[in-house]
Amino acid sequence: MFELLLTAPQSLVEPVSEALMNELEALSVSVEDADADTEAEHALFGEPGMPPPRAGWDRSTLKALFQTEAQAEEAATLLLAQEWAQGLGVQALSAVVEQDWVRLTQSQFSPVAITPEFWIVPTWHEVPEEARAVIRLDPGLAFGTGTHPTTRMCLNWIAQQAPALSSSWHRVLDYGCGSGILAIGAGLHGGQHIDAVDIDPAAVESSALNAQANGVTLNVGLPDLAQGEYPLVLANILAIPLKLLAPVLCGHVAEGGHLVLAGILERQAAELQQAYAPWIALEVSNTDDGWILMTGQRRA
Incomplete structure (x- = not known):
C-alpha cells in the first residue's frame, strides 16, 4: 500500500476527503491537526455530550491510503488540477510497511x-x-x-x-x-x-x-x-x-x-x-x- 499526505485548510477537508474516497479509489482517509505538537495546536474535543468548540483545525493533514503507487500519484495530480482546490498541498507519497495489523491491534x-x-x-x-x-x-x-x-x-x-x-x-x-x-x-x-x-x-x-x-x-x-x-x-x-x-x-x-x-x-x-x-x-x-x-x- 501507499500513503499520500496532503495539507489542506479547513474549507477543503470535507470536499477533498469525499473526492479521495468516492472518486479516486482511496482505501481510507484520516484527518489530523497539521499544527499538532506546536504552539498553534488547537483541541477540538468538547465535554461529553456537548458539541466540539470548533468545526475543524485551521490546517489539516489528510492521510490517504491507496493500493498502488500509480493510484496515489493520479489522485494527487487530479486534485491539484482542480480550481476549487486552491490551498491544497502535497507533503509526501510513500510506501506503507506491511504489518500484522491484527496482532498489533490485539497487543493494545x-x-x-x-x-x-x-x-x-x-x-x-x-x-x-x-x-x-x-x-x-x-x-x-x-x-x-x-x-x-x-x-x-x-x-x-x-x-x-x-x-x-x-x-x-x-x-x-x-x-x-x-x-x-x-x-x-x-x-x-x-x-x-x-x-x-x-x-x-x-x-x-x-x-x-x-x-x-x-x-x-x-x-x-x-x-x-x-x-x-x-x-x-x-x-x-x-x-x-x-x-x-x-x-x-x-x-x-x-x-x-x-x-x-x-x-x-x-x-x-x-x-x-x-x-x-x-x-x-x-x-x-x-x-x-x-x-x-x-x-x-x-x-x-
Missing part, C-alpha cells in the same frame, strides 16, 4: 482487573490464575470494553455488592447496554432475568453475541423491552441523557432496589442529584480519573 488490549478475582479478558489472552469470575470480551462496535473508568466503576460496584445483595437481583435492567458488559457482569454475580436494552441495533446485536460467548442469558432489545420494576437498574450513558431519563429509570427501580449511574463527570454531580431528587437520593459512591459513580436506593 490487555486483561483488566475489576477486583483481584474479577477480570475482563480478551479472547486472545490467557485468563489470569487469580481470576474467579471472567468476562471474555473483545473490542467491537458497541461501547464497553472494560477499559473506561465508568465501566470499571460499575462492574466493581456489582462485584463488591453481590455478596450482600445478589439474592435480591431476581430481575436486573441494564439501560443503554452497549456491549452488554454490565448485564453480563451482573449475570456472573448472581443476577437473574436480566434485560439489556439500547437504542442502537448494533449494541443489541453485540450484547446478545457477548452474552452467548460468556454463557450468560440476557433478554436483549430496544428500550421498550424494559417493563415493570427491577431490584437493580444499571445505566452507564452520559450526564445529559441520564438527566432526561430520570423519571423513566426511577420508574423501573423496585421498592428497596438500587440504581447505579455512570458516565458522569465530577462537576455534574449536583445536577444529577437535583434531577433524581423527586424519586431517589443519589450519592457519589466512587471516583476515577474525573468520572464518578452515583448510586441510590428507592425507599421501601
Whole structure:
C-alpha cells in the first residue's frame, strides 16, 4: 500500500476527503491537526455530550491510503488540477510497511482487573490464575470494553455488592447496554432475568453475541423491552441523557432496589442529584480519573 499526505485548510477537508474516497479509489482517509505538537495546536474535543468548540483545525493533514503507487500519484495530480482546490498541498507519497495489523491491534488490549478475582479478558489472552469470575470480551462496535473508568466503576460496584445483595437481583435492567458488559457482569454475580436494552441495533446485536460467548442469558432489545420494576437498574450513558431519563429509570427501580449511574463527570454531580431528587437520593459512591459513580436506593 501507499500513503499520500496532503495539507489542506479547513474549507477543503470535507470536499477533498469525499473526492479521495468516492472518486479516486482511496482505501481510507484520516484527518489530523497539521499544527499538532506546536504552539498553534488547537483541541477540538468538547465535554461529553456537548458539541466540539470548533468545526475543524485551521490546517489539516489528510492521510490517504491507496493500493498502488500509480493510484496515489493520479489522485494527487487530479486534485491539484482542480480550481476549487486552491490551498491544497502535497507533503509526501510513500510506501506503507506491511504489518500484522491484527496482532498489533490485539497487543493494545490487555486483561483488566475489576477486583483481584474479577477480570475482563480478551479472547486472545490467557485468563489470569487469580481470576474467579471472567468476562471474555473483545473490542467491537458497541461501547464497553472494560477499559473506561465508568465501566470499571460499575462492574466493581456489582462485584463488591453481590455478596450482600445478589439474592435480591431476581430481575436486573441494564439501560443503554452497549456491549452488554454490565448485564453480563451482573449475570456472573448472581443476577437473574436480566434485560439489556439500547437504542442502537448494533449494541443489541453485540450484547446478545457477548452474552452467548460468556454463557450468560440476557433478554436483549430496544428500550421498550424494559417493563415493570427491577431490584437493580444499571445505566452507564452520559450526564445529559441520564438527566432526561430520570423519571423513566426511577420508574423501573423496585421498592428497596438500587440504581447505579455512570458516565458522569465530577462537576455534574449536583445536577444529577437535583434531577433524581423527586424519586431517589443519589450519592457519589466512587471516583476515577474525573468520572464518578452515583448510586441510590428507592425507599421501601
